[in-house]
Amino acid sequence: MAQPIAVTKPIRQAASIDESLAEIPTQDMYREIISRLGEDPHRDGLEATPARVEKSMAFLTKGYLEDPTKILLGAMFDVDYDEMVIVKDIEMFSLCEHHMLPFFGKVHVAYIPKGKVIGLSKIPRLVEVFARRLQVQERLTRQIADAIQEAIAPQGVGVVIEARHLCMMMRGIEKQNSSTVTSAMVGCFRQKETRMEFLSLVRQTGSVGV
Numbered sequence: 707m708a709q710p711i712a713v714t715k716p717i718r719q720a721a722s723i724d725e726s727l728a729e730i731p732t733q734d735m736y737r738e739i740i741s742r743l744g745e746d747p748h749r750d751g752l753e754a755t756p757a758r759v760e761k762s763m764a765f766l767t768k769g770y771l772e773d774p775t776k777i778l779l780g781a782m783f784d785v786d787y788d789e790m791v792i793v794k795d796i797e798m799f800s801l802c803e804h805h806m807l808p809f810f811g812k813v814h815v816a817y818i819p820k821g822k823v824i825g826l827s828k829i830p831r832l833v834e835v836f837a838r839r840l841q842v843q844e845r846l847t848r849q850i851a852d853a854i855q856e857a858i859a860p861q862g863v864g865v866v867i868e869a870r871h872l873c874m875m876m877r878g879i880e881k882q883n884s885s886t887v888t889s890a891m892v893g894c895f896r897q898k899e900t901r902m903e904f905l906s907l908v909r910q911t912g913s914v915g916v
């Protein structure tokens with residue numbers, strides 16, 4: 707027997723674009739999708755699946771409920787430091803907005819302060835807020851860079867994401883081991899020397915591959 711899942715009411719407010727669907731519980735829609743796929747949504751293993759899917763989708767898209775500026779505003783400090791701050795190998799899990807399949811990998815973030823720094827633990831949190839949404843890797847990269855730029859107006863920001871996309875791997879469109887690398891360089895990171903310093907620091911441990 708399937709484990710009961712404690713999800714009895716919709717996790718989010720219904721915000722339907724189609725009024726005829728607005729009253730239908732999310733779990734019923736997942737049940738309908740399962741049956742359209744050719745399965746019996748009432749067999750034992752699938753009985754609680756709509757509840758589980760609703761719960762897991764709510765978790766995987768919880769970034770919509772979080773405000774990135776709030777996270778950063780609570781953790782900015784004045785400092786007299788103008789060397790590169792780098793946080794690398796941040797684990798990232800997201801959903802591609804084209805197929806709603808996972809893409810995942812590592813995020814490397816660097817900036818050179820101009821009077822203010824961000825508490826180091828807040829950078830992975832920031833990545834999480836943007837990653838837990840329906841995304842494309844390019845936009846995710848840019849949003850992380852822009853949020854830091856707006857919060858502390860540093861001399862520059864660099865963000866590199868290396869990720870593997872299940873929509874490509876599972877559907878056999880690209881080589882299964884290929885990864886996609888995106889970068890966003892703002893301010894002084896547009897200068898070649900700064901960018902090269904960042905990229906060489908990212909590569910330093912030699913285990914950059916995802």
Ligand SMILES: [Zn+2]
Binds near residue numbers: 802803804806871873
């Ligand atoms: Zn995709």
